[in-house]
Structure formats: C-alpha cells, structure tokens
Amino acid sequence: MDNSLFDRLKQAIPLESYLAAEVQCQIKPVGDGTKRVNPCFACGHNDCLTLYSDHTFHCFSCTITGDVINAEQIIHGHESPGDAAKRLAGKYNIDANTSKPPFRPSKAENKNDSMIPKLEQARAFEIRRMAAEFYHAQLFSNPKGLEYLTSKRKHSSEILNVCQVGYASGNLIKHAKSLGYTVEDLKGVGLVKPKDNGVRLVIPQGAYVFPHFGNGEVRFFTFKDPAGKLKYQLNKEFKDPGYVCLGQDCLTSKGPVVIVEGENDYLSVVDKGKWPRVIATNGNANTTAPSKHIKENCQGWTFYLAFDNDQAGDKYTRRFAAAIHAANGQAFKLEIPSPHKDIDEYLRSSENPEDAFQCLIDSAKILQPASSKQDSPMDLLAAFKSFEVLGEDKLSRIVMWSRVSGKVYTVGLRDLRYDQMIQIGGEEVAGAVSRKQAEGKIYFDHLKRQIILRANKTQLGDLKMIGQGVHYIGGDILLVVNGSNIYTWEGGRFQYQDIPLSDGKVIEIQKGWEWIDFEKVKNKTASMDTDKGNQILTRLANLFSQWGFEKNQDHILAAGWSLAQVVQTSWKWRPHLWVTGPQGSGKTSLIQFFEALGGRLSLRHEGQSLTEAGFRQSVGNDSRLCMIDEFEQSQSRERLIEIFRSAGRGGTTYKGTTHQQAVSFQSRHMVLLASIEKSLPRAADNSRFLSICTKKDPARKPKIPDWRELEEVRTDMVAYALWAIQKAKKAVAEIGRFEGVDNRFAESVAVPYSMLAVSDSNPKQCLQYMVKNYLEEWKQNEDETPLEDEESLVEDILTSVVQVAQEQSDPNGYTRIIRTERTVSQALAEPLYSMNKDVLEACGVKRCEDGVFLHHTVVANKLLKDTKWHKLSIGPILKRVEGVKARFRVIARRQQRGYVIPWGLFGLDPNPLSSDEEASI
Numbered sequence: 001m002d003n004s005l006f007d008r009l010k011q012a013i014p015l016e017s018y019l020a021a022e023v024q025c026q027i028k029p030v031g032d033g034t035k036r037v038n039p040c041f042a043c044g045h046n047d048c049l050t051l052y053s054d055h056t057f058h059c060f061s062c063t064i065t066g067d068v069i070n071a072e073q074i075i076h077g078h079e080s081p082g083d084a085a086k087r088l089a090g091k092y093n094i095d096a097n098t099s100k101p102p103f104r105p106s107k108a109e110n111k112n113d114s115m116i117p118k119l120e121q122a123r124a125f126e127i128r129r130m131a132a133e134f135y136h137a138q139l140f141s142n143p144k145g146l147e148y149l150t151s152k153r154k155h156s157s158e159i160l161n162v163c164q165v166g167y168a169s170g171n172l173i174k175h176a177k178s179l180g181y182t183v184e185d186l187k188g189v190g191l192v193k194p195k196d197n198g199v200r201l202v203i204p205q206g207a208y209v210f211p212h213f214g215n216g217e218v219r220f221f222t223f224k225d226p227a228g229k230l231k232y233q234l235n236k237e238f239k240d241p242g243y244v245c246l247g248q249d250c251l252t253s254k255g256p257v258v259i260v261e262g263e264n265d266y267l268s269v270v271d272k273g274k275w276p277r278v279i280a281t282n283g284n285a286n287t288t289a290p291s292k293h294i295k296e297n298c299q300g301w302t303f304y305l306a307f308d309n310d311q312a313g314d315k316y317t318r319r320f321a322a323a324i325h326a327a328n329g330q331a332f333k334l335e336i337p338s339p340h341k342d343i344d345e346y347l348r349s350s351e352n353p354e355d356a357f358q359c360l361i362d363s364a365k366i367l368q369p370a371s372s373k374q375d376s377p378m379d380l381l382a383a384f385k386s387f388e389v390l391g392e393d394k395l396s397r398i399v400m401w402s403r404v405s406g407k408v409y410t411v412g413l414r415d416l417r418y419d420q421m422i423q424i425g426g427e428e429v430a431g432a433v434s435r436k437q438a439e440g441k442i443y444f445d446h447l448k449r450q451i452i453l454r455a456n457k458t459q460l461g462d463l464k465m466i467g468q469g470v471h472y473i474g475g476d477i478l479l480v481v482n483g484s485n486i487y488t489w490e491g492g493r494f495q496y497q498d499i500p501l502s503d504g505k506v507i508e509i510q511k512g513w514e515w516i517d518f519e520k521v522k523n524k525t526a527s528m529d530t531d532k533g534n535q536i537l538t539r540l541a542n543l544f545s546q547w548g549f550e551k552n553q554d555h556i557l558a559a560g561w562s563l564a565q566v567v568q569t570s571w572k573w574r575p576h577l578w579v580t581g582p583q584g585s586g587k588t589s590l591i592q593f594f595e596a597l598g599g600r601l602s603l604r605h606e607g608q609s610l611t612e613a614g615f616r617q618s619v620g621n622d623s624r625l626c627m628i629d630e631f632e633q634s635q636s637r638e639r640l641i642e643i644f645r646s647a648g649r650g651g652t653t654y655k656g657t658t659h660q661q662a663v664s665f666q667s668r669h670m671v672l673l674a675s676i677e678k679s680l681p682r683a684a685d686n687s688r689f690l691s692i693c694t695k696k697d698p699a700r701k702p703k704i705p706d707w708r709e710l711e712e713v714r715t716d717m718v719a720y721a722l723w724a725i726q727k728a729k730k731a732v733a734e735i736g737r738f739e740g741v742d743n744r745f746a747e748s749v750a751v752p753y754s755m756l757a758v759s760d761s762n763p764k765q766c767l768q769y770m771v772k773n774y775l776e777e778w779k780q781n782e783d784e785t786p787l788e789d790e791e792s793l794v795e796d797i798l799t800s801v802v803q804v805a806q807e808q809s810d811p812n813g814y815t816r817i818i819r820t821e822r823t824v825s826q827a828l829a830e831p832l833y834s835m836n837k838d839v840l841e842a843c844g845v846k847r848c849e850d851g852v853f854l855h856h857t858v859v860a861n862k863l864l865k866d867t868k869w870h871k872l873s874i875g876p877i878l879k880r881v882e883g884v885k886a887r888f889r890v891i892a893r894r895q896q897r898g899y900v901i902p903w904g905l906f907g908l909d910p911n912p913l914s915s916d917e918e919a920s921i
Contacts (some may be wrong), residue, residue, distance in 0.1 A: 006069060006081075009088050015055045015068045022075055027051070040064075041075050044311035058232070062312050063282075065232060077319060079292055119188035124240065127176075127185045128218035132211040134175050135166025139208075142167050148226060149208065153264060154348045159271035166209035168223065172201060190238030191221070202234055210263045212246045219243035222282050224263060236286075245290040246280040256302045258334075259290075259320055260343055261313065265306065268344040273357030287316060291323040299327050304364055306334040308342040317367070325369040332364035380442055380450050386428040389451055390501050391458030398455045399463065400424055401500050406484045406511040408500060410463065413452065418444050464505045468515060469601055469623025470718075472570040472668075473502055476726055481507055483514035491726050494522055508621055515600035516718055517711070524719035533724070533759035536716045543593070543705070543713070547586050548697035553774055558590075558692055560752030561670070562597060565625055566721040569668040570729065575748035576644055579674040581694030586702055587674045590694060591629045593704050594672055598625035599714050607631040607675070612639035619669065627672035638868060643667050645688060687744035690752070721755070728754035731763045741775050749774055790880045793869055794906050797854065798825040800863040802843060804836040824863065825908065828852060841892045851902040853889045854878065875899065 016027055016035065023041045030036045033053035040049035043062035051057050058065045064074060073084035089095070119127070139145055139160065145167040149155045155165075176186055183199055186192035192199045203209060207223040207230065219240040222233055246266055250257055258278045260266055266280040281287050294303070303324050307313035321331040340346040343357075350356035381389065390399040390408070397410045404426035411420060421444070422430045434441035471479045478489040479502055486497040486507055500507035524532075537559065544555040561577045568574055581587050595602045603624040605615065610628060619626060634640060646667055673689075705713065731754045738746045753770040760766035801821050808818050824845055827836055833847050840846065844858030856875040864870050878884055878899045887900045903910040 005085055005089065005094075008094060009069060009085055009092075010055060010067055012094060013068050013088065013092055015057065015071065016051060018068050018071060019051075022071075041071070042312060042315070060228070063233065073288070077322075080288060119185070121240065123185070124189050125217045127181060127189045127191075128211065128221070130176065130179060130181065131172060131186075131189070131191055131221070132164050132166060132209075132218050134170070134172055135168060135203075135209040135211075136161075136164045137166075138169045139165060139167035142169055145169065145206075145208075153267075153344075154272075155264075155267050156271055159267050163267065163270075164211050164213075165267070166211070168201075168203045168205050168207045168209055173199075188238075190234045204230065208263075210246065212243065212248070214240070214242055214244070214248045219248075222246070222263060233282075243289070244279075244293050245286055246282065247278050248290075248293075250277040250279060251290075251293060251298065254298075254301055256304060258304045258306055261307045261316065262342075262344075264344045265342055268347045268353075269306065269357065272347040272350075272353035273343075274354045275357060275361075281316065281320075287319060291320055294320070294329075295323040295326045297327075298324075298329060301327065301329045302332070303329060304332045304334055304361060305367075306336065306343040306360075309336050309338065310341065313342075321367045325367075331367040333367055334360045334364050336360070380447055381454055383432070383442075384425060384428060386425040388499060389454040390499075390506060391460040392455040393460045393463040398451060399460060399506060400451075400455075401506075402426075404428075406509050408465075408506050408508060416448055416451070421447070460504055460506070465508050465621040466502060466505050467508045467620055467622035468510065468513065469625075470567050470569065470722070471623055472567070478567065478570065478722065478725070479507075480518070480722075481509065482516055482518050484509040484511045485514070485518065487518070489525075489722055494525075513600070517715060520715045521719050521722070524715060525723050528719060528723040530759045530761070533720055536720045537756055537759055540713065540717070546700065546702035547590050548695045548700050550693040550695050551777055553777060554692040556756070556770075557690065557749075557752055557774070560754075560756045561690065562594065563717055563721050563724070563755040564728075564752050565598075565670045565672075566718055567725045568625075568670040569623055570725050571670075571732075571751055572729075573744070573747050573751065574668065574670045575751050576671045576673065576689050578689045578691050579672065579694065580677055580691060582676065582696060585694040585696045586700070587694050588629060589702055589704070591627055591672070591674050593702070594625075594627055596704050596710050597714060597717065599710070601625050602627065604629065607637075608633035608635075610634055610640070611636045612643060615640060615643065616667075619667070624669070625672075626669050627674070629674045631673045632675035632677060644671055687742050687748055690748055724755055724758045727758040727763055731757055731767045734764050735767055735771065738772065738775055740779075746771060746775065790877050793874060793877050794881060794901065796867055796869065797845075797859060797863055798823065798906060798908075800824050800843075802827055802836075802839060802863075804832055804839060806832060806835070825906075829909070829911075838892075844891070844898070846889060846891045848889060848900065851900045851905075852908055853887065853891065853898055853900050855889075855891055855896045855898040881905070 019025060019037060019041070020027060025041065026038045027035050028038075030050075035051040036047065037049040037051060037057070038046045040046075040059045040061060042049075042059060042064050045059075045061045048061035049057060049059045056065070056067050057071065064070075066074075069081050069084050069088065072078065072088050073081055076084070076087065078084040078087060139149075146160075149160060149165065150157065159165075173183060173186065173192065176182075183192055187194075187199070191202055193202055203221070203223050204225070207225050209221060209223045211218040212220045212222065217240070220234070220236075220238075220243045223230075244251065246263065247270075255277055258269055258273075258275055260269055260278060260280050262280055262282060266278055269275050269278045279290060281290055294301070301324070303320070305317050305320055307316045317333055321333075324331040334343065336343055336346050340349065347353040347357060386402065386404050388401045388403070390401055393399055393410060395412075397412050398416060400409045400411065401407075402409060402424045404424070409420075409424055418433070418435050421433065425433075432442055433444050433447055435444055437443045466473075466479065466481060468481050468483070471481065473479045473488075476491050479497075480487045480489060480494075486500060486509065488495045488497060500509050540559045540562070541556055544558045547555065549555055558577070561575075564571065579587055579590060591604065595604050601622075601624055603618060603622075603626050605618070605626070605628045607628055607630040615626075628634070628640075631637065644667070704710075728751075732747065732750045735746070735750050737743055749771050750767060753774070754763070754767050757763045757767035757770060801823055803819055804822050804827050805817050806820050806822075807815050809815050822832065824840070824843075827833060827840055828845070828847050833840070837847075842858075843862040844855035845863075846853040846855075856873075856878060860870060860872070860874050864874070875898075878901075879886060881899075881901065883902050883905055884899050885902075886897065888895055888897050889900075890896075891898070901908065
C-alpha cells in the first residue's frame, strides 16, 4: 500500500465529517480545539471519545486511538489499515493507485519520525528484557504498588513473577546507562521519546507494566493506570515483527484457548482459573493481529471467548467468532454471570475460582456461524398465530401479546412456564407444545429459548403503555384505541393496526371495551366538510345553552372545550375548565351532561373522596375524559392541582416504590372541575384554568338527551375532532399576541375556540375575532384576579398568628401579663413589639427603622409550616416585591441575610398604636 494514499486520505477526509456521516453520534466542542463524540463508536460509552485538532481520536474508556483510517477499520471491521484505506478511497472517489507526493506532515510528526532509531531484533530483545527486569524489580520493592495487585486485584505473587509484571517507578534511563545501554536504545523500543530539547519516558510513573512474551523474548509492552486517566499506549510501530498478543505462545500448538479482553483478565484466568492457554487482546488497541493470526494459522481449533459484559465485549465476541469460523474452528462464549462486568471480577468474587471457571467452560454457549440456519429463532415462533413476542423491558421481563385474550403479558424469565404459555396462547399452544420431548410436539424448553431470543432483539426499556382513547404519537399522526381495535389517523385516512406496539410503547387493548361505534366515526370523518361541521357545532352549542351562565359566551366556550378534550393529547398547551356557581345553579347537572357526552370514555370523580394517588391510578394509561365534581371538598386539592399544572405541557411525574424502581406518570389530560368557588394557590395557575360560572335561573330546565341522541352527538364530536385537530393546532400557532393579556392565558382561550374556528372559511381570522371578543368580555367581568405570588406570600406572613404577651388591667387597676394570639402585623406595632421582640425574632421577624426585616428561612419554617409556601424557597419571591431590598441585619443575636419590607407597603405602619387601637385588640 502506497503510504501517500494514507496521507491523501487523512488530508481529504475530515475526521469529524466522516464520523457524522458513518455513525449516529453527537459532536460538541469542549475547548482547546478538542471535541467530544457521544457515544464512542467502539465501546458505546458517553463522555470518553475525544477528537483532537490534528484529526486524531482517543477513547479514555476502551483506549482506542487513531485517525480516519483507523476509525474506518474499527467501525466496519476491516482486517488491516490497508483494507480500510482502500474502502475509504472508494467511498470518497479517491484514486488508490495514483501516487501523489504526500502532504507535508506537522513539525511534531516530522520530528517524531526522523528520530526513531533502527535496532536489530536481537538488540531490541535485549533492551526489552532489561526494561522488563527493571520494572519487575520495582514492583517488588514498592509495597504500595504491590499491595494494589495482590490485595485489591487479588493476583498471587507467583503469577506476577511468572508473567514478570512490573511497576513504573525509579529511573529507567539511569538504570539503562549503568548497564551500558544508551538513550537511543530505549528510543528504539519505544520506551523513550523526544520532548523539547530532551527526552521523556513513555510509561508514566505509577503505571503497571506488562511485558508480552513470545518464544521466551519480550515482544512488546502494555501498561495500565489504576486511575484510568492515561489515553495512550506504546506506539505499535515499536512492536517486534513476530508480535501477536499477550500469551501468544499458546497459539503455537493446537488445543482449546481462552480469549480475554485485558491484562487483569489474563492473569486471573491463568492463575485463579488454572487455565494456562489464554491470550488477551488488550481491547481495541490490538484485535486485528490476533484475529488475523487465528484466521490464517488455527484451522479447526476450539476457542472460548470471555470478553466483558458490555457493548464492546459483544463486538469483540462477534469479530473473533467470525475469524474462528473462517478457520473452520469452534467458538464458545462464556456467559459471565451478572452483575459481574468481566471474567476477572467474577473470579475474584468466587470462593472457589477454579471450579467456577470450569463451570463456565462446561456451560459455554456455542456460537454458530453467521450464515448458519440451524435452530433459527424464527423456525418455531412463525408457527404460532395465537401470540406475539413484543420485546424485553427494563426489568428483563418478556412482553407478549395474546391474540386469544387480547391482553399484554409481562413475564419474568422464571415465571415463563408451560402453564403461563397456555394461558397466553390458548388451545394452539396446548395442542402443539409439550413439557417433555415427544414425537410431533414442540419441546417447551426450545420454544422458551426462542421466545427469549426474539424478545432480546427489541429492547423496550422503561415500559410505557398506551391505553384507551385518542393519543397523539408524533407528526400529524393520532392513535385511536377503541377496545381491542387500533387505528392510526394521519389527517386523511384511517389505517388499522394489528400489533399492539407503537414507537416502543405497548398498547393496552381491552376486548369488549369499545367506547365508540368506530365504523360510524370513519364514515362521518371521511365525508366531513365545513357545512357538516357547522351543523355539529350549532347542535352542540344549543345543548350547552340550556344552562344559564354569567358570561354570554360561556356556552360556546364549553362546546369548544368539550371537542378539544376529545383530542387532548394533541395540544402543546392544555387548558382545564373550571365550572363554578352557587348551589342550585345547575353545576352538577352540567357535569352529568359532560359525562354523558363522553360515554364510556368519561371518568368522573367526587372531590370529597378523591386523592392524588387515586386520580393517577384510575386514569392509568388511558386518555380518559376526566371530571371532578365538588372539588372544594377535596383534601388533596393542592396535590391534584400540581398534577393538572404539569399536564399543561404534558409533564411526567415520578414516584418511588419499595422495590427501588421509580414509577412514572405522564398527564396529558384536560380536566373539568366543578366547585362553589375557584381558588388557585399560585397566580401563574390562573392562565391554566378557564372559568365558566353557572347562575340560578328558575326559567331554565336543562335536559340531558336520551342515549340514542347522545350516541349520535358523541359520534359527531369524535369525527369532527379528528377532522379538525390539525387545522386547529395550526390556527393556534398563528394567532399572535393580545395586548394587556398574558400570552399563556390567550393560548388557553384559543384552544377551545380553535375547534370552532376551523369550520370557517378563514380559520385564523375567525379565531382571532373569537378570542378577542372573549378577552374583552373577560376583562369587564373579571373582578377576582388572584394576587401575584409575592403579594400573596407577604399577606400570608403578616396574617400568621403568633402567641404574644400583653398587659391587661383589671377593674381594681392592677396590671397583669396574659398570653394571647395576635397576627404578625399586630405584634409589630408598639407597645406589643417591645414586649415580644424575642418571640418575633425567633420567628424570623424584626422591626427596623427602614421597615420590617424577614429572615426568609426561619419565616418559612416557623410561620408558613402548614401553608403552600413551606417547601418553597421564598427568598427569591420576596425579592420580586417592589421596594423590597436584600439586607444584613442582626436578628436573634446573629447577623443574617434577609429582606426588608419598607414601611407603608402592605399597610405596615411604623407608628405606635393609639390607645383606642390598643384597646380594640
């Protein structure tokens, strides 16, 4: 291979561009001209692969190093850099046969290449042997270095002596010179390299040194840093021409050989496992040479592969198995028990490592050649129509769908038994599968094995479920789950889906739980237009107008919101609807009407008995149409509002469990609430809840239609909602801003009205007009705008109750001290403050010349313990109050940082109480 081709490839193909095109990864700068690639294309780990400004790379995890040619070799498994270079030249239309002058290397490369001395092989052997003996002696003269290998790594002194393992300490250069060798000799085997005007040792102090022997001679060195910070090894151009790998002598005579991934694995298998025939690849730094040697020289041999339990280990297993099979050999994989990451860790933890290793050998799994069709996982499973293997979840459970029962089963490996399979597959499995091997029957153990293999191919991760209702799954696609039937809707047509799996999420189908006549929905959606849409809207608005409302447009808002709720998971922002009104104004009957419209998909709760956990568990994974009556009686009101708050953008909440696995709950629901009053804990919540208010009107007699009419209206609503949703979302996105109105609140209003506006010839203009009219009426009628958070917080502090001492005169003129309760604002006034200064300061409150000082941490713990502010950091909220300043004050005899509320704000008065005011309290 012409070296100029290598140079031309490196010059013509930027490494960063190559990786971006070849592998799925993210590349980001991290400073000093370097960039980080996630994940590493070799080991799959994050935050370990670095690109350097000279177009080279290095992985701190698997220690791979190289340029664009090496990257091509590793990613696509080429046998040599030459093969990789030819493949790159073909990809990028570079003539591999044209010899052009190489590009000028950097000064550092010129300096490095020109100073490499050329040693004869015998001389190189002598230098390496001297270095190995020096480092080995350093190990046994350094107790701390030796303790790491013998105590932590649990290697015996015998194996360390046999393999001549060393430790980098002392002065190798000085030692070599004392024996008559030169620095140039050390350069010739790669142990020393030029630096500035001198030289430096390549193997750093504190590293463990492993000489690689072949036929009694040291062919090469590798070293390991216990901290894992080193990013390089000796340059491989300094290896002996006859070097293959660590332990290469066992490749000279036929017999079973174990292949491991690193030096510690090698020592453990030889020493603890008592298996002398072992070779080590040293990770990605040296896989090509041993795999090539096996392919060319080990015809018909048997190998046991004991690579690490990670993605890189799987990659090495496949690569070496291919080389072994190419040599007509047999490849077995040792199944290292979880959670052990490699064979070294497993043997160190075993009480009897020799027996443990022999058990791994005895139970090793044979690896079939890639072209082999023997015992294909497809053979048995293809015969069954009664069940489908969906995949494997995060807890290593098999997920299967039964066509017999329509249920989805998650089964642990130990629970996957014959009876369970009959439950899943029914008569088909009972008739075709046998517990024991029998003529004409499928042996259950074989079926189970293939189910496990099939499931392993589809990793579902943290299993997410989709239940009944209408679900947005991305793009313009909606998923409609109706009982046991699944349909996708892409705005133009419905597509029936047979398998209950969508984008890695399992669909929970329920036989016999159809909530809509879907054939009618399909027909009405197919023929829907603006005229038919207007007819549906008029009918729905008329039904809502049976109730009396405070605002003229409330019945229109209710109609639009009920349509938006059908496709609630589609919205980027989900407003809730809060129905208020006095007793006897029709709130309950209105809730009943909403419930009747939703039919089986409706989920109604009573506030007095509803908890936050009850709501989450009852909703489950379904897109139910949720409503809560008598919400003012709920003891879990604030926690429920937290769920509704997160539903606005479809947030996910997580709850811990006793088995240390978090359970997630994602709410994408628009919820209907009904209560006598609307009280929100936070000012920001005002934009999340739309309000309609019923009023008493004896002349009105609302009537809920009979079930036939309700079924017809419900079908119309679902068909219209599916037809309208994409146009409605577009109209909301284009609506713009409204002066003097919170943008989030305007979006909340736009969502229900957009479902009405799309039946107009100009949806955007119609929506703007409808929202503008609503907001103008809302401004005129809204008289109870919630306090801003900071105002509400200060009010709650000043109205908190504390126990104080107060003078009281009896009829005889005697004065006595009594204990009584007063608000903080009352206790701040003289003469109460002077008598109770210590009490207030213990609560974080102090009267000052420029105002009232609040030590926010103490105030939260003492005065706000049972309020909505208790778990919040109230300092930043206080700081938002206009006029409030952050200050240091001495309070309770210690200087503390807090906030001063100036006199005059919130009615705070620095003057003492008058005698009349004092008497009144």
